[in-house]
Amino acid sequence: MSYLKQYPNQDGYFGDFGGAFLPPELESQFAEINRAYLALGRSADFLNELRYIRKHYQGRPTPVSYARNLSRETGAQIYLKREDLNHSGAHKLNHCMAEALLAKHMGKTKLIAETGAGQHGVALATAAAYFGMECEIHMGEIDIAKEAPNVTRMKLLGAEVVPVGFGGRSLKEAVDSAFQSYLGQAETALFAIGSVVGPHPFPLMVRDFQSVIGTEAREQFLELVGELPDQVGACLGGGSNAMGIFSGFIDDEGVSLNGVEPLGKGTKLGEHSATMTFGKPGMIHGFKCLLLSDEEGNPAPVHSIASGLDYPGVGPEHSFLKTSGRVNYHAISDDETLDAFYKLSRMEGIIPALESAHAVAWAMKHGRENPGETILINLSGRGDKDIDYVADNFGFEGS
Template sequence: MTSVDTLMQPDAQGFFGPYGGQAVPEHLKKIMDEIAQAYVEISQTQAYQDELAELYQYYVGRPSPIYFAKRLSAHCGGARIYLKREDLNHTGAHKINHCLGEALLAKHMGKTKVIAETGAGQHGVALATACALVGLPCEIHMGAVDIAKEHPNVTKMKILGARLISVTRGTQTLKDAVDSAFEAYLEDPQNFIYAIGSVVGPHPFPMMVRDFQSIIGREARTQFPQLTGRQPDYVAACVGGGSNAMGIFSGFLDLPEVKLVGVEPAGRGFAIGDHAATLSYGQPGTMHGFHSYMLQDPQGEPLPVHSIASGLDYPSVGPQHSYLKDLGRAEYHAVDDQACLDAFIKLSRIEGIIPALESAHALAWAMQKAPELDADACILVNLSGRGDKDADFVAEQLGL
């Protein structure tokens, strides 16, 4: 059986099994290695750890609670559904966990600007927040389609002082925002840092973002037995790039009795360009500086993707997820836009909690799975973000 250390830690070249690495030019590899070395050295200092821990507690509001969704569980029948409430964090999602870590790292490294991409805007808002806190300029690249769709988050980024770049190329969504942000980073990689918004990109970013997000799993592993006297049967989380999922999965990797479930977007169906279910329908390939499963054409170029959730419409996935899939330690399913919308409304109206559309994918899977299980079974869903940003869009879609 594969050891937990092997599941958690990449090798010296940044690979989780065959996935990950640094598929970048030699001069960029040198810079990535410098970031990796700085991360290892700085993150181990007591001063860095104390500052980050203090910010998590007094600024973010950690630990986030676990909530028993009693009425939703009764509505679905079968298993009990619990929610890890990352939506209650400052800025409204899990993204603040790694954004604070990255911004502090940039400050300690003496970087002069932080550059990033965003899809739904949660990473952009969290990074703009963290940069305001540490006093660094912040530049966010966001697809024009997502800017129109996620207007509340766009306004927040501007209020926080970030420079917002509208990306009008290609599909004008997350993949194109990543391309644009990376090009801006290449203008001065010595002085800028690219704060990747998920467990993707060249090493050390998949490891680094996972490490910052692992606080979710550590908390949940302690909290759930305190609440229920046992560990959950299933831990479920949505997967685009996969940061919130790796965050909570990391706390349970060494407990084989806990099933780990990643939930991808089936979108409008499984025709090309209608979904972003990378692990369900993709093949191994290379993009954005790392090797992983991706949705690609015969020439290896990324395919167009779609999800009702802007934060999930990415044609690849974190390399650690690909490794967990191949090993069978995690399973991955896909739910469509309609199921996501239904879960969004049901949680809102049954529990009074408005979830992010991204998180509603994991919730939709839990709602489908619960009736198949006994009443003593437990499903823990990582409610990775709140739905303020999606409220106007959903109301328009449903004619509310």
């Protein structure tokens, strides 16, 4: 049996990680979502409508591009799966359109979500506009300041953006705030979780909806190169873009899979968001995963230059893949990320999201250490949202 058929089990567990730990008032709502997904998500009518949206609205398939100049500099052959060319600028629309379609079939009239870098918020606002639904996006005040272009986009698309000013004022608190709002609106709204995190069935659903990346990338790489890549890599916060591309290669034992997380400014707690490197088993937002926690066991403060990776937990499937050894996880610093951001911009004419630049940085480092290997990375989003922040704080010249 293939890996994707085996995991998760019917209770939403990937080994020891996952599950659904919910307040009593949400148990019936999540059970309804699970039933709807199992019934609708594999039906011909749902899938045909989703395929139409993917092709005629999102602009899929997105291409795989050969990074010729970056390859020449590193000595490895580096290829990019161009999710930055997906409509709205990132991979997030893959699951947002599908979640909104599911909500429509369930009779919901509103979509609620959290966002960090704003890409999930923009994608969900886009989906809400497409389906004629209300949209409410919760976003930390720090991220609102860093990602102003995406805040403007969400508002232009008709979404209500709710600033979150408590705690660290970042992604974790945005999730807390969105969950609290959803409690009072669950009958008419769907909480469209933005990654492979949260209570079951969201880690399963979002992985399945993002698997279009891996399906396309595998076929495209074989057509371009004639064989599978040696290495596949993707940045890692919650982990949706990574699970999307990993799903296409996870049964191929000869392909090494690599998740790239933020080392931030250092190794001390609060300076990074490197959950796979420093985390321990714990619970956050209704599921079990590897978690960065303080001495009392509570989710720890975290940091990343990339707002979309600024989360103390990680998807339960990634936690399982780490402990099982199937996927290798690496930590990349803010400085390495910025260097990759500038290099991809200057050498390939592609401005990446800071999140995606983590994967580019890892590919450059691995390529120099392993010349001749073929490396496919998921360029999960474009950097329009980051250009003002980078220019204002770091200038135009790079390192």
